Amino acid sequence: MTKNEPEAIVGGKITNLSLRRWLHSLPGVDKVGLESRAAGLGTRSIKTTSKTWALDAAIKMMDLTTLEGMDTPERVRSLCLKALTPDPTDPDCPRPAAICVYGDMVSVAKQILGKSGIYVAAVATAFPSGRASVAVKLQDTKDAVKAGADEIDMVIDRGAFLSGNYLEVYKQIQAVKNACTRADGSKAHLKVILETGELQTYDNIRRASYLAMLAGGDFIKTSTGKVTVNATIPINLLMLQAVRDWYDQTGVLIGVKPAGGIRTAKDAIKYLVVVKEVAGERWLSPDLFRFGASSLLNDVLMQRQKLKTGNYSGPDYVTVD
Amino acid sequence: MFEYAPAPESRALVTFQSSYGHFIGGKFTKPSNTYQTISPSTEQVLAEISTASAKDVDLAVKAARSAYEKVWSKLSGAERGKYLYRIARIIQERARELAIAETINNGKPIKETRDADIPLVAAWFFYYAGWADKLDYAGFGVNPKAHGVAAQVIPWNFPLMMLAWKIAPALAAGNTVVLKPAETTPLTALLFAEICQQAGLPDGVVNIITGFGQTGADLIAHKDVNKVAFTGSTGVGRLIAKQIAGTNKKVTLELGGKAANIVFDDAPLDQAVEGIINGIFFNQGHVCCAGSRLLVQESIQDELLKKLKRRMETLKLGDPLDKNTDIGAINSKAQLDKITKMVKIGVKEGGEAWAPNCEIPSKGFWYAPTVITGVAATNTVAREEIFGPVLSVLTFRTPAEAVAKANNTPFGLSAGIWSEKGSRILKVADQLNAGVIWANTFNQFDPASPFGGFKESGYGREGGRHGLLAYLKGDN
Structure with missing residues (x-):
């Protein structure tokens, strides 16, 4: 048994009891302290060269997202083209890391993005509620992988988590991870959505983060974007602490993806400040940090144009997606 | 990678005069016997500051006594409160300027002066302004009386905040004051003197004299001082306690710590x-x-x-x-x-x-x-x-x-x-x-919360209702 096997980390056979003991032995989170630290980082002043860097980085770390019931192939196609050429006036404008769509749209997206280097991520496992049988969730995942998804964004079973059935949550993540295996044996990248807005407490969010990392998630992601409270800076900070401490303990690098509610370049820069100061510069990479966002890209593009030309351009000068 | 570009606050908002006299009886005296105050982050000279002699101290105490007898003690609490509210509002209006000035003269980061020091200074004046017409309900009996002239000596670590902790309750309770800022950080106290003028505070209610330890000692030793308030080192606190032993002066000391x-x-x-x-x-x-x-x-x-x-x-x-x-x-x-x-x-x-x-x-x-x-x-x-x-x-x-x-x-x-x-x-x-x-927190301050120490950290409380006690008769 190597030190990174779940049994070694938890300190015994994986049972609901051992998971409970392990998760509940993590240090508590003081709400006031966490939020005041997050607010403190929010006052960092980012301008000139650091702002230029941050805006480009925000685009490179973006999962450009459309997750609507009204999504159509044309809509997805349009979004993919936007990802390929975010700013037609500036050939140097970087591209987003990925496009994030529902599973049935993967083949449409894949057709356009092909080998462009922009990944296709699919939400799966009965997104957003996750309220379906395990068999359905796994099939959902397999379908997306088979259609060519590079990344899978799964949701955890919040009901199981809140009722204390950590083992069920753990097993489902492991099963989805297995379902990410392609015919050639390689694996789609797995992001585990905790839906922090439903877990409610910071202690729960820390525990769910650890549970997802233990079960083999490559990324931990805050939200589906479909509930009242989505990503916040304190939650982002807390999850970055979790991946940092996890790396210290295991040597395994896990990514973080805040999603939902990040709409402005200013917000995105605040998130990047937290990444830099809490997890460290190593995490300032699309491999380890992503934004899940739909309207953020255009605001970042407008800010980029402002930095280049000195003038605010306005929404008429960025393309609708 | 993601290195923060310099984001310096502009100094343009702050103008220091080339030299300062003392603020006595509502006016600045002619600069005399000066020394240089510098910015500790650049060692640049900021202004020439006067050193108060025993004679200057006497003038300041006399101005405070006169203002106490003729004006301040005759005003109602509500009237005193109006002045304090006015000062509080001016501090808020000039907050940015004061934050920059404090940062330049003290060396502390603008983040702190902007987000902690100056907001607390304004909060302190607002808080005690509210007490000025409610002293009957402070729990010290009906119509509690002020001591008279308060001599206040403050340190360099929170120059304007320590000034506010001292002056706001003193004035609310009806005292007049002579305050000596630390020799290395006099500038915001002198800007505060300008604020007193701007607020139309009656002449002599607040007097600010600058100088070194000797000036502080002369001030505390002055026979017409009724109340002494000091924040600083335990060593100096001991000297003060000895100095005033056997006099009728009341004293509060806020000294060192090793928390x-x-x-x-x-x-x-x-x-x-x-x-x-x-x-x-x-x-x-x-x-x-x-x-x-x-x-x-x-x-x-x-x-x-x-x-x-x-x-x-x-x-x-x-x-x-x-x-x-x-x-x-x-x-x-x-x-x-x-x-x-x-x-x-x-x-x-x-x-x-x-x-x-x-x-x-x-x-x-x-x-x-x-x-x-x-x-x-x-x-x-x-x-x-x-x-x-x-x-x-x-x-x-x-x-x-x-x-x-x-x-x-x-x-x-x-x-x-x-x-x-x-x-x-x-x-x-x-x-x-x-x-x-x-x-599960540290260094939280609020004007409503009393602050002070035990043992060699001093005695008396500043802040809250307890902070009024130090400036009213019938306390100790």
Whole structure:
């Protein structure tokens, strides 16, 4: 048994009891302290060269997202083209890391993005509620992988988590991870959505983060974007602490993806400040940090144009997606 | 990669005069017997400051006495309150200017003067303005009387905030004041004198004289002073207590500290790290209630120190006017020398000093945030106040040992407790001998909350209803 096997980390056979003991032995989170630290980082002043860097980085770390019931192939196609050429006036404008769509749209997206280097991520496992049988969730995942998804964004079973059935949550993540295996044996990248807005407490969010990392998630992601409270800076900070401490303990690098509610370049820069100061510069990479966002890209593009030309351009000068 | 570009606050908002006299009877005197005040971050000379002689002190006390007898004592509380509200509003209006001025003259980061010092200064005046017409309900009987003339001597670590802590309750209670700021940080007090003029405060109600220790001693010794308030070192506090013994002067002293910040093994660790950082590196550790002794439960020492050191690596030391600066300049060469000497002693006595790699500017007075581990209760750095960005780390095994070690100091100003267990916090807090105890936080100040110490940390309380007591008769 190597030190990174779940049994070694938890300190015994994986049972609901051992998971409970392990998760509940993590240090508590003081709400006031966490939020005041997050607010403190929010006052960092980012301008000139650091702002230029941050805006480009925000685009490179973006999962450009459309997750609507009204999504159509044309809509997805349009979004993919936007990802390929975010700013037609500036050939140097970087591209987003990925496009994030529902599973049935993967083949449409894949057709356009092909080998462009922009990944296709699919939400799966009965997104957003996750309220379906395990068999359905796994099939959902397999379908997306088979259609060519590079990344899978799964949701955890919040009901199981809140009722204390950590083992069920753990097993489902492991099963989805297995379902990410392609015919050639390689694996789609797995992001585990905790839906922090439903877990409610910071202690729960820390525990769910650890549970997802233990079960083999490559990324931990805050939200589906479909509930009242989505990503916040304190939650982002807390999850970055979790991946940092996890790396210290295991040597395994896990990514973080805040999603939902990040709409402005200013917000995105605040998130990047937290990444830099809490997890460290190593995490300032699309491999380890992503934004899940739909309207953020255009605001970042407008800010980029402002930095280049000195003038605010306005929404008429960025393309609708 | 993601390096923050410099984001300095503009100095253009602040204009210092080339020289300042004293502010006596509502007017500035002609500058005399001057010395230079500098910016500790650049060593640049900012202005010439006058040194008050015994004669100047006498003039200031006379002006305060006259204002007390003729004007201030005759005003109703509501009228006094109006002036205090007016001062509070002007402070808010000029907040940015005051923050920059404080940062330039003191060396502390603009982030702190902007977000902590100046907002608290305004809050203090607003709070005590509200008390001015409600003294009957402060619990000291009907129509409590002011002492008369208050002599106030304040330190350099929070120049304008200490001024507010002294002047706001004194005026609300109906006293007039003569205040002496520290010799290294007189400029915001002199800007405050301008604010008194701007507010139309009657002449002589607030007088500000500048100078060194001798000026302070002359002021406190003046026979027409009724009340003495001092914040500063325990050594000077002792001299003051001796000096006024056998007189009718009332006194409050807010002196040094060597606070224990106690971290139990069930603490919220990441937040405790923030609290430790805030406790000792806020204002370069120039804080009398700084959490300068970290008492950490032995079982989590390694984990906590690892997190603490990593966090310290992210602290930015440098230009205090830069909005991204966390650690500013040490206020004076003398203080820098003292800190340097204390750390040397700490290492010589067996402690291990560690500081993150941070570039020290070539000009000015700087000291990198430092943690000394392996400190024993017998070591100098565990017993004496360093008054700098230096944390001494001690360990404990049981709650009883934590309490014993925390209380094992001649000081008793503040303490911190970190634990997720509420019952433990209450029990330990009950046993700690300190005037202020923070639980799962540190260095929180509010005008409604009394502040002050036990033992060699002084006596009397500032802030809250208790803070009025020091400025009203019938108290002690």
